Amino acid sequence: MSRFEMRPGIGRKVAVAVVVLLLAVVPLVVTDQYYLHVVITAIVNSVLAMTFVLVLRTGLINLSMAAFWGLGAYGTALLQQKAGLSFWVALPLAVIVATVAGVLLGLIVVRFSGFGFVILTLVIASIIPVVFGTFEYFGRYVGILNVGVPEAIRLPGGIELEFYSKTSFYYLALVIASICVLVLLGFYASSIGRAWRAIGLSSALAQSVGIDLFRYRLVAWTLGCTIAAFVGGFYATYAGALVPGTFGPFKSIYVQIYAILGGMGFVILGPIVGAFLLTVLPELLRFSQDSEPILTGVIIILIVIFLPLGVLGSLAALWDDRRLQALIGRVWPRRRNGHPGVPLGDAGQDPGHSDLPQEGADS
């Protein structure tokens, strides 16, 4: 039984897998193209929110994710249009360019912390869309139109994957999102992920055990930029048209909201919940076009005040509640970690700490 809880436990990995499977089934159930579009948007937002949480875990509030998302999008679109490259080539190239930009900016910006860092990321988030909007090359404020659709892939066995229908875009989105999730989980489970966690919990203590704050933060930052750009590339081909306004600081701020509302202790599920909540819910509540932002605003405020740990966090805290546990324990007794004589901590346990019995040996 693994007694090292620091990486996402098996329980939560299963949960993520379940979510992905559920999402995979959606197009078979939902036929309305509009709602399919909403879910795709929610998936994109989820991944962006995950990048926010990634950097947040190291103690930094990064409000520039939308800008890198934009870099990936514009990069992919431009490479397709101006260089005539296939989407499948343009995307990786654009991601590389965005990553390099991320590293360069990160080298300057990651040195700061607290307010300074936030403001600098806001500056980045403001400059990049303005650059897109100013120069003819990027299409000014009209943006880029008619971004090419990904070329069909020929699979062995004669099957051809085309990308004209929304459904195929949906699955493309899911695949891309899954790749991002896997990469993130891989990092979180490694020593780098542990270092991140340590930095986030106490940067002074992390330093005193030999963890170089700058280096690890830079890695988190860069990874975030890369993932954001990756999803941006998808977005470019899916949306077909890009305007600078989509990638401005407000989007970054929204990304932050998705992450926080979901629950910051959950690095993958939290962002998913938050993004879906704020992307899908307003659509469902569309009884009045006008009221929608007001409702969103109110929802945000209410959740922040009443569910300070975010949706998942509060649910987890509820789950950890002693009385609830006692109740469940009577119905379904199960083994738990810990020495029999020593009482276990209850409420206030880290929401990111899985309660399900751990399986498998170390590594």
Next chain:
Amino acid sequence: MSTILETRGLTKRFGGVYAVKGLDLSVKEGEIFGLIGPNGAGKSTVFSMVGGFQPPTEGEIVFDGSDITGDPADQVSRRGIARVFQQTLLFEKLSVLDNVFVGCHKEYQTPQWSRVLRTRAARVEEKRLRAKALETVKLMGLEPVQDQLAKNLPHGLQRTLSVALALVGQPRLLLLDEPVTGMNPSETKDMTRLISRIRDMGITIMLVEHDMKVVMDICERVVVIDFGEKLCEGPPDKVCVDEKVCEAYLGKGTFDAA
């Protein structure tokens, strides 16, 4: 015995105020060295500078022959200096075992990329370090609570844990900032014994402490500072009757608020 840590003219200035002024210290390897003085004398600032958390305004810090002046804290840590903070810093939301495991972090030798990809070498090393963490936990008597979250531990055990965190990295010099503050007599005795055991392991200890009994008990040499300057130096029993020292302490009085 050789000198393991030396400060020359160590100075820290904040605007017009000197927290530490021209301090010359010399700590010999393997000894338990005490840094004492009234509140606000600058002791924690000295630790902060030696540990790399604050750069000195002037002066030098030499550790084991190398100049570490101004080096950042993580580098200093990797050189072999560990610090136990006054405020009992811990990774609160992690279990005891995980806390110690993080403490092993700088021991990683396999390169980053191989750790991310979880190659065979990386996994072997991780196993080794986890075993090491477990061993330290047992050594410090924390095994019964190893799975508890750090923030749920009673105060005394939290202190022990923070020492464990510092020890697992196998430091050569340990900076203990007020280890027994807030402890009852029996806990104090345990901590004192622990400190002696640590010294017996070959680790040099530098101690900041208010509890004079503890200082007399275990410190071999002591330096008294006030207003950031050295007042006197020597074995504890001699220092305590020194005139200047008495004046500094009595002048400030124990009636002063912390």
Next chain:
Amino acid sequence: MSRTLIQLFVDGVSIGIVYVLMASGFNLIMSVERILFIPFAQFYMLGAYFTWYLMVPLHMNFWLALVIASLATAVLGGVAYMTTFRWVQYKEGQFLTTLLIGIGWMLIITQLALRLFGTEARGIPSVFPGAISLFGLRISAEKAVVVVIGIAVLLALQLMLQKTKMGRAMRAVAFHSDVAALQGVNATRVFTVTMALGCGLAGFAGALLAPVFAVTTQVGSMAFLVPLVVMLGGLGSMLGVILAGLLFGMALSYGQYFIGGGEAQIAFFIVVAIVLIIRPGGILGKKMADVPL
């Protein structure tokens, strides 16, 4: 040519004063409450809209409208604090939670304004038409009024902070909130007043400039630059805010004229970023703990 330069200078001063007003409000909220108050721009917009509403359909005189609009936004700010921010003040993760609540308010206020006032731009007939002669130059009367009133309000603010009991309480809390609590300062009241004051300043700025620009819901977008002004001036430092605000005004004025458009914005941001990188404490290099207000 030099006349234009001087005109631009005057423009710069008037824009700068407005930024200083807003930055002071933002600074106040940030220093005293440690809240990054995002909806700031919205209160500016409300000030402008209220003024329009009072002056055009209700035919009120400008001065009266100015006062009422400012008070209204101040009251709204206080209400916002009492109903929402209060509950998360000093709790864990306060920085993020207040940020989010601010965003929530931003959405609500923007939308309400759209519903109440419609989407067309509203114009207010010029209150101080024409120009006045000063030192042999012709300066737009409006701008002169803005500068004069702006300075007056800033002085009043400083007086209030230094001399009144509430002002001293605010500075105490800005400096050291836990100590202030021990001294018996009623924190909630101080915070409510602070937020009201900050929002009132934003509303005042909006009201003051309402006759100068058209009033739309986008009108608050210039306020987005306010946090930058505060950072540039050094968090918490009043003097820094004044300097930074004026510099901003100058930069915008000259920049708009000589370069104009997007390039100016980009250059602007880059310069700001560089300054922040070189001197993270702002031009005066003061940190939050040093000089509260």
